[in-house]
Amino acid sequence: MLICSNFEGADMKPKRINKRFTFVIIPDANSSVRRFEVPKLIPYLAAGGLCGLIALTLTLSVLHSQASRTASQLQSRVVNQDAMYTTTVQQKDETIEQLQNELIQLSKQTSEMKTKIDDIRKLEDEVRTLTGSNKTAALAESASGTPAMGGSSHPVTQDEVKDTLEQTKSLLSGMDKEVSELKNSIASSKETAMVARQKLRVTPSIWPVDSRTLTSGFGLRQDPFTFRPSFHSGYDISAPFNSKVYATADGIVQSTGSDANHGNNIVLSHADGLRTWYMHLNKINVEKGDEVQKGQVIGYVGSTGRSTGNHLHYEVLKNGVSVDPKPYLSYAP
Structure with a gap:
């Protein structure tokens, strides 16, 4: 049993209020009573400390809650940014791959066009030969059907892309000049062929009967x-x-x-x-x-x-x- 009192003396006469608190502890009927005196300021300090601790706990709890929300928001933003970055990188990679494929197709078409120009030149030589030119010609044989392909797959490097681009640019630049020259050459060949055709018309060159x-x-x-x-x-x-x-x-x-x-x-x-x-x-x-x-x-x-x-x-x-x-x-x- 604990009894707290701030009065002293048996006569219970009022005295000046003591600035101490007396705590009396009565364990049981057979035990002696124990007394403790503490300065009057201690309980107030204890109460104030407790209130401060409670306030601090509440403040820390609020700050923790705010920090958790902020961290959650930041994490969500990071996840969104990471997803956007991943999507952007993926789109960029897809775009680069598409451009590389288009470059490959352009290079292939340029090479095919170069081959066709060479074939036209050979055909022009053949025409010139038929019309009396001294040039010799041999028409290139073209393969029919889908070409067979195979081999290991290796990722394209920047150097390979750069080299292909430079080769394509060089081919296109050269083809522009070749096409211009070929145009003039074909015009000349056309005139020569027309003259040769007219000459062939007036030159006996067929059998006079079907029999041989x-x-x-x-x-x-x-x-x-x-x-x-x-x-x-x-x-x-x-x-x-x-x-x-x-x-x-x-x-x-x-x-x-x-x-x-x-x-x-x-x-x-x-x-x-x-x-x-x-x-x-x-x-x-x-x-x-x-x-x-x-x-x-x-x-x-x-x-x-x-x-x-x-x-x-x-x-x-x-x-x-x-x-x-x-x-x-x-x-x-």
């Missing part, structure tokens, strides 16, 4: 009637009766006629002093002065005049002199 059966060539032979050596001034081409006879070049009908040696015959006049002569015809399809086109039907095969059977005597004359028709015939034997 040559029964007598140009030069010395045994005469089919006298069996004596003689000079044959053209080609005898065996063909069925009434087979079509074609003009071997653009020209003008110089003459048509019939006699005992040549039978029904036609003479065409062409450019550069060339003439062609068609003999032993069954029928003549043109008249003197007519303009004829290469491949036009001018008559039909027969066996008129000095002839042993149905055939066409075809002759080429250069400045009035009979020459071998072979250089003027495609696929001549």
